[in-house]
Amino acid sequence: MNPIGFTGGRLDRADPLRHDAQGFAAALADPAARLLVLNDYQPEMAEGRLGWTGIDADAVPEDHVLLGFEDGVPHFARLTGQPAAGRSFEMIAALHALETGEAATYAAARSVIDWHARHGFCARCGAATVPFRAGWGRRCLACGTEHFPRVDPVVIMIAEHDGRALLGRQPAFPPGRYSALAGFLEPGESIEEAVARELFEEAGVRVKNVRYIASQPWPFPSSLMVACVATALDDRLTIDRTELEDAIWVSRDDVRAALAGDGAGDGARDATRFGVPPSYAIAHTLLKEWAAA
């Protein structure tokens, strides 16, 4: 399989240090320790790679998250207190430049920092919370409830029928782009059930035989993308226009041509000429896998 975006991180997350405040402080004070610099959530770059810097002697442990160790060297990111504004063109360009292993490190840092910025208070009692566990949790100062970084499972899938795959277009997509349909998995359903529900809700398509293909972390802000293929019972579409601007059935040749293009599309809403998501999105991997089958 194609390398999957945001996977392949090389850091050992060193779980025991999350339960060892002294060890955590010692790692932060290690002269070899490295700090990932994020400016408004965009990774600082150095020669096409993630930019790391040293850590100040007066660094406050509670302001840092331990990303993990590589070759014995501790790697940290700093909590900023400000939620992410979204994705910018600069960040997307930076992501295109990163190797997947480095993008994985960035993804973990971005998701955890943004979770802290959005969870300064206890959902249970409303009081202020503070970081603990080496930046991998927050504890309520009033009721003591412990909170841990949230990961939202999202299903992203192709329905297939008679050699064609169902792709959809959201209004916010760049011109000409089509992608796999997707939606948040809800409490009380399996991955397979979420896939079937979303395909029916968004496109009116009933499916059977849902197959898992691959997964990826998606740090905008903190999803787990679960990519699947399902067999559609027929090819009739009832498109939910509040979710999708358009949905089309495309052949393997269509997808191969789109994957061979520049990925941006050209604004045409033609099944044989469309743009695909960027290589770091699992929809890209999913389309590649399907087209190769």
Place this chain on the structure above:
Amino acid sequence: MNPIGFTGGRLDRADPLRHDAQGFAAALADPAARLLVLNDYQPEMAEGRLGWTGIDADAVPEDHVLLGFEDGVPHFARLTGQPAAGRSFEMIAALHALETGEAATYAAARSVIDWHARHGFCARCGAATVPFRAGWGRRCLACGTEHFPRVDPVVIMIAEHDGRALLGRQPAFPPGRYSALAGFLEPGESIEEAVARELFEEAGVRVKNVRYIASQPWPFPSSLMVACVATALDDRLTIDRTELEDAIWVSRDDVRAALAGDGAGDGARDATRFGVPPSYAIAHTLLKEWAAA
């Protein structure tokens, strides 16, 4: 595959009604509408099935979650305001009595009700939140942030080596029980990476070739269990005693014998005599699949 616990729900979640306050109120006022009664989170039972009752004429919409429709009949559960205390023997007995489809309805209701009870305040600003979207969200009265029910992905997996599977025992398990190892997936990792990390953290086992098997919702309080099998590079164990009381390699014959037993074990910590998790747990499905391979 064996029916998977908590899957196979028959209710159509009727997403459009979540965005239609009038339609939601009309469904609640439908004389045919049904209410799932949960007493301290235990399902009320009637003749071995979920117990449903009618809805009072003065029912307050904000106190209810729309579980979905079956044959045009709306089904609701009532928000209680009190977080779940945990699993009782009575509840476990009730779960054993339910068909998987009914257990799925119970699972969705339990997870959503408990999420409301634990999210009365805005994690972003600390102010009070109120339900919206037919009980499938909460909105902050001060800053307007919208919050949605949390689902926590958990990986649960067998490492296999030379025809044997790795099982572990947590201190809280009933006497004699062994199960697949498990742990929460973290921001910045794929399912496959979480499986590899957890097996190394808990048992010191390095793996390759992680294969997805199945998934299930687990409503204690709101996990998505993702079951996998991975190939261990060798069978040396380094057990993390803060997580596991014991870990053992068992053969397919051992697992078949355990599955044929009463599931309770007998307290023996012997690889050839152990209890397995109950049929509604995906670890049971996973062991059955592995033993049948």
